[in-house]
Amino acid sequence: MEKSVARVLYGQGTSLNLTSRKIKAVPECVFRIKKLSVLQLNNNSISALPAELRSLRRLAELHLGNNALKELPAVLGHLESLKKLYLFSNQITVVAPEVMGGLHNLVVLNLNHNQIQRLPPEIRSLHGLQHLSLLDNQLEEVPAELGQLTSLTELNLTSNNLSGLPQQLYQCEELTKLYLARNKLTSLPEGIWALRKLQVLDVAGNKLFMFPVRFHLLPLRELHCEGNRFVRCEPMSAVQDAEVLSLKELVARFVLLEDRIRSSLVHRMLPHYPALTALAAAGSCCELCLNPFLTTWLECVHFISPKKDMKMTSVRVVPVRALLCSYKCLNTQGHSYYGIATR
Template identity: 70%
Template sequence: MLLLHLDMTKSVMRALYGKSTSLNLSSRKIKVVPTCISRLTNLKILLLNNNSISSLPAELLALQHSLTKLYLYSNRITAVPPDVIRGLQNLVVLNLNHNQIQRLPPEIKSLSRLRHLSVLDNKLEEVPVELGHLTSLTEINLTSNNLSWLPQQLYQCKELTKLHVARNKLTCLPEGIGALAKLQVLDVAGNKLSVFPVEFHLLALGELYYEGNRFVRCEPMASVRDAQVLTLKELAARFVLREDRYRSSRVHMMLPHYPTLTALLADGNCCALCLDPFLATWVECVRFISLKKDMKMRSSKTIPVRALLCSYKCLNTDGHSYYAVATR
């Protein structure tokens, strides 16, 4: 252990006097990061992987103006201190793979230059909505955690080209995924998904991994349903949403004066078939998309993509390819 400590100290001193911009302290059985590391004010790349570190050391704050790449994978980190992560605003790469982290703090939004975030094989149970502030992100890897949902704010990261969320407990992907126009690789294998979100087929994906989920299958069956009765609120909302489409209508001109109503109607959607608007009552459907034909991918398989119809009347019209989702 003494030899390892001396070797580590020598590495730090060489970096200090040589004004090195990178330092490799991986596989040194480090439990506590040496305080002298704070003197390496020119350091851009720091490798602390394969050690026994239990938390992001406060000494990193002294490197906040220079450090761009930080590798802390394969340690024993259980927590990410908010004050430390807040101070590393120049990071471009952050690798926290193979630790025991349960939570990323909201202060992660301070990493405005971050492009690669990897927290593979941890114990994350949720992703902070503040991750949506990291609009420079091009790759996120959250594989092998305990995530049951993803925040819709994730879609604000419009530079994303790779999103890995395999082997979690996701039951759905949030709507709005079409905003990720640059997404090339999506890995959702080993979750509990039943359908892909609306507009999924519009993505220009190059690679899609979706094995090991619980997708609905196309098995036509007889159904029994009650007559569809819309509430007064739904009827009124549909009327307002329709009228709001016309700029010359009185509804369109008056709506800005009622911010509460405007906020409520912001959750409205439109029928995939007739394009009429609706608020909170719809027929849950799927459309089976050919990866090869509809998404220009190599695979010839089909996937279920969620679709919302405004009424059973639309569902019962002929000539469309939508299927109502049955519950058994």
């Protein structure tokens, strides 16, 4: 080991590999290599990192996979040049907020195979993060602040205990790969179609009932969704009573419809009434007649055949949620939307 350090130290090297050396602590001689940019310490028994590590101000890549760390050492928050951090296969249960605050230049963070139950809101500090992986942890929720990682291109949350995702996740518009397999998800938040660059989605082994509205607009090349509880297409006749809309819903539909007409008085006056403006922002649109509605709708489903060039497993059609404004629309002929029946 000392020969490896000496070779780098006196040869003016910038990379040091101490993988699988059975060491329990980072050797002190390492801290003398001021130009060190890559430090590999995988497959050892390291349980803590000394404060002296902060002297490696040029360190850009740190490998600590398969060690004995139980938390993210505070000293990591002082490595401002760090771009890649690998901490897979440790015993980490806590991600300290103060560590997140100092890793402004981090691009890759790998925390696979640990015991992490939650991420701190301070994760929003990782503005440049592109790859975040927490495969095989114990996450029960994802903070809304994750949506502020607008540079994120790949997110892996496979094999956790997630029952839901924050709507803010869809602010990560650069996402191309999203892995959510083997969780406890019963639904995906509406708005996933905003991920215009998403090419790979893995939601296999969850409890999904159907996909969100406009899901089929995603430019997916791979979709893995086997092992869910998708609604099945088994048409049956049913008698529907005509819905009775509340006064609020009737007024809301009128306002929303008038707001589409730029010359209308409602459209011109709406900015002067914040409450009505907020109401208009909360409106949705009927999939069939395209008329607006506020809070009263029919939850329906239509079955979409994936694109021919999309890589899938055994699933041939996927159920996608659709909202219709009334039974009148549902009862029209020539569409492929179905009401949902429970048994």
